Amino acid sequence: MEQKIFTVTENLPLTAAVYRMRLRGDTTDVQCPGRFVNLRIDGLYLRRPLSVCDAEGDCLTLIYKTVGEGTERMSRMAPGTRLDLLTGLGNGYTTEKSGPTPCLVGGGVGVPPLYLLCRRLRAEGKRPTVVLGFGRADEVFYAQEFRALGAEVVVTTADGSCGIRGFVTAALEGRTFSYIYACGPEPMLRAVYEQTACGGQYSFEERMGCGFGACMGCTCRTKYGNKRICRDGPVLEKEEIVW
Amino acid sequence: MVDTSVTLSGWRIDNPVIPASGTFGFGYEFAELYDINCLGSLAIKGTTAEPRFGNPTPRIADCPSGMLNAVGLQNPGVREVRERELPRLAAYFRKKVVANVSGFSVGEYEKTVEALSGEEQIGLFEINISCPNVHGGGMAFGTDPAAAAAVTEAVRRVTDKLVYIKLSPNVTDITEIARACEAAGADGLSLINTLLGMRIDLRTRRPVLANRTGGLSGPAVYPIALRMVYDVYAAVKIPIIGMGGVSSARDVIEMMLAGATAVEVGAANLVDPYVCRDIVEALPTEMERYGIRKLSEIIGGAH
Numbered sequence: 001m002e003q004k005i006f007t008v009t010e011n012l013p014l015t016a017a018v019y020r021m022r023l024r025g026d027t028t029d030v031q032c033p034g035r036f037v038n039l040r041i042d043g044l045y046l047r048r049p050l051s052v053c054d055a056e057g058d059c060l061t062l063i064y065k066t067v068g069e070g071t072e073r074m075s076r077m078a079p080g081t082r083l084d085l086l087t088g089l090g091n092g093y094t095t096e097k098s099g100p101t102p103c104l105v106g107g108g109v110g111v112p113p114l115y116l117l118c119r120r121l122r123a124e125g126k127r128p129t130v131v132l133g134f135g136r137a138d139e140v141f142y143a144q145e146f147r148a149l150g151a152e153v154v155v156t157t158a159d160g161s162c163g164i165r166g167f168v169t170a171a172l173e174g175r176t177f178s179y180i181y182a183c184g185p186e187p188m189l190r191a192v193y194e195q196t197a198c199g200g201q202y203s204f205e206e207r208m209g210c211g212f213g214a215c216m217g218c219t220c221r222t223k224y225g226n227k228r229i230c231r232d233g234p235v236l237e238k239e240e241i242v243w
Numbered sequence: 244m245v246d247t248s249v250t251l252s253g254w255r256i257d258n259p260v261i262p263a264s265g266t267f268g269f270g271y272e273f274a275e276l277y278d279i280n281c282l283g284s285l286a287i288k289g290t291t292a293e294p295r296f297g298n299p300t301p302r303i304a305d306c307p308s309g310m311l312n313a314v315g316l317q318n319p320g321v322r323e324v325r326e327r328e329l330p331r332l333a334a335y336f337r338k339k340v341v342a343n344v345s346g347f348s349v350g351e352y353e354k355t356v357e358a359l360s361g362e363e364q365i366g367l368f369e370i371n372i373s374c375p376n377v378h379g380g381g382m383a384f385g386t387d388p389a390a391a392a393a394v395t396e397a398v399r400r401v402t403d404k405l406v407y408i409k410l411s412p413n414v415t416d417i418t419e420i421a422r423a424c425e426a427a428g429a430d431g432l433s434l435i436n437t438l439l440g441m442r443i444d445l446r447t448r449r450p451v452l453a454n455r456t457g458g459l460s461g462p463a464v465y466p467i468a469l470r471m472v473y474d475v476y477a478a479v480k481i482p483i484i485g486m487g488g489v490s491s492a493r494d495v496i497e498m499m500l501a502g503a504t505a506v507e508v509g510a511a512n513l514v515d516p517y518v519c520r521d522i523v524e525a526l527p528t529e530m531e532r533y534g535i536r537k538l539s540e541i542i543g544g545a546h
């Protein structure tokens with residue numbers, strides 16, 4: 001973990017409620033996909049955790065949904081705003097076990113961390129399928145960006161207004177993959193876990209106090225004992241998950 | 244050169260800055276960031292006789308100028324603390340620690356303190372009779388003078404080490420509990436633990452915390468903590484470790500003027516992991532600014 005100052009270079013809406021923020025700063029310890037940063041926001045006491053969506057050169061990309069005070073304040077930040085970030089948090093995904101044809105499954109704001117992961121997998125010559133689940137057509141983001149990486153992209157929407165109607169699991173039916181990488185709301189993670197036979201890595205969320213392992217605010221049970229989502233996670237191996 | 248050292252019932256520490264129990268783990272996360280030997284001491288996570296998972300999540304909620312926690316004393320149990328955590332910590336931290344102990348019965352407090360009493364690494368026991376986040380026990384001991392005295396006496400009997408009792412602010416008159424602990428043989432007092440609070444999620448219309456209520460800490464509680472330290476200082480003769488919202492060197496000085504001999508820093512570590520180091524570094528400059536040569540001379544200076 002390190003504490004670093006980043007400068008906002010871009011902050012634009014992707015949909016009505018989802019924004020992409022680009023920041024300039026030292027990205028050396030955010031290069032691992034699935035890791036997160038913890039942002040200090042003026043006027044709020046606790047930091048807010050956000051997954052690294054992409055990190056290249058001195059550019060860090062975050063994608064966030066406005067759900068409350070903190071993310072709403074973020075959406076009003078102009079380029080040039082300086083932000084205090086704790087970086088290099090969490091364990092992140094690993095690509096060793098992916099096999100040749102992994103499937104990346106993201107729901108809503110679980111999509112962002114899969115982007116850097118997908119880029120890594122493509123760089124390693126793997127052929128990932130990316131399943132992106134949203135509520136409605138106007139909530140869909142990043143399908144094009146994943147396609148541009150050379151991945152097969154399947155979009156699902158709950159109301160059928162874009163792609164396959166239903167949840168992400170509808171896109172998994174009848175298909176086999178070498179590995180699963182998932183990030184999204186817990187019911188989605190569980191449905192994917194139950195529907196797929198192969199191994200995988202699942203990224204979890206919990207309300208955080210510190211984000212770096214000091215407060216025991218984010219503990220969950222696993223088959224290998226208690227783990228702190230922020231430090232021992234957020235990515236858990238399929239075989240250790242306890243629902 | 245200014246002198247930042249203070250003495251807690253005969254235990255001299257280089258400076259009064261001590262990370263508070265539950266906000267510093269067992270020190271490792273911070274040892275990765277800076278040399279934690281700059282601290283006066285550090286308080287370990289509240290330890291109980293048996294391992295505890297703690298409360299269900301969410302355990303944390305943000306608040307104006309502070310936070311709620313309902314961790315519920317998650318800890319690996321006294322055996323693991325003695326055999327694994329303390330030896331691991333010794334590799335990073337040369338100084339003695341504050342061993343924070345919790346319990347659900349007088350017997351459990353005794354058992355845990357006894358199990359740790361032989362450890363050279365422990366400078367003093369901080370007996371938490373004030374945790375608001377566990378049901379049955381915890382805070383109950385801290386809200387009744389007779390129960391507080393009973394825990395104090397019991398622990399006093401089983402250890403030769405210093406015994407400080409950590410008081411709850413969730414009472415009508417904290418000085419009454421403080422006096423009861425002093426009369427029962429406490430070497431000193433720690434205050435305050437967190438104030439019972441809650442938040443409700445507007446979307447779900449349910450409390451944010453799974454435990455429904457949690458303990459408020461951070462800058463929001465600072466004036467309350469300061470007032471309680473001030474009142475308790477006037478009521479007892481034993482030393483006080485003051486805490487609640489401390490986030491800067493000036494807060495430390497103010498807390499000492501109210502009557503604290505040393506100061507713990509809690510929630511601030513979670514949002515600014517370097518805060519304790521920064522306070523230690525800023526103390527000499529702030530002391531000079533306010534004409535203080537020897538920090539220990541200002542204790543209770545506001546009375």
Ligand SMILES: Cc1cc2nc3c(=O)[nH]c(=O)nc-3n(C[C@H](O)[C@H](O)[C@H](O)COP(=O)(O)OP(=O)(O)OC[C@H]3O[C@@H](n4cnc5c(N)ncnc54)[C@H](O)[C@@H]3O)c2cc1C
Nearest residue numbers: 048049050051063064065067068069070071109205206207
């Ligand atoms: C490791 C990790 C990575 C994350 N990555 C992203 C990301 O890439 N993009 C993104 O948009 N969000 C992400 N989140 C969720 C994000 O942290 C929360 O949405 C944010 O903290 C809300 O802050 P707020 O002040 O806007 O809302 P608040 O006012 O704090 O809360 C508003 C609502 O958001 C919900 N909420 C608050 N905090 C969390 C949380 N930690 N997890 C789940 N729900 C929460 C509450 O239930 C509440 O209804 C991540 C969370 C974690 C733990």
Ligand SMILES: Cc1cc2nc3c(=O)[nH]c(=O)nc-3n(C[C@H](O)[C@H](O)[C@H](O)COP(=O)(O)O)c2cc1C
Nearest residue numbers: 263264265289312371435436460461487488509510
């Ligand atoms: C996440 C968290 C966990 C805590 N755990 C303990 C504990 O195990 N034992 C204890 O005596 N106090 C515990 N406390 C209380 C603190 O030690 C301290 O008394 C209180 O937070 C007030 O200080 P602050 O405002 O600086 O945080 C905890 C506080 C927080 C925020």
Ligand code: FES
Nearest residue numbers: 209210211216230
């Ligand atoms: S959020 Fe503090 S330990 Fe995970």
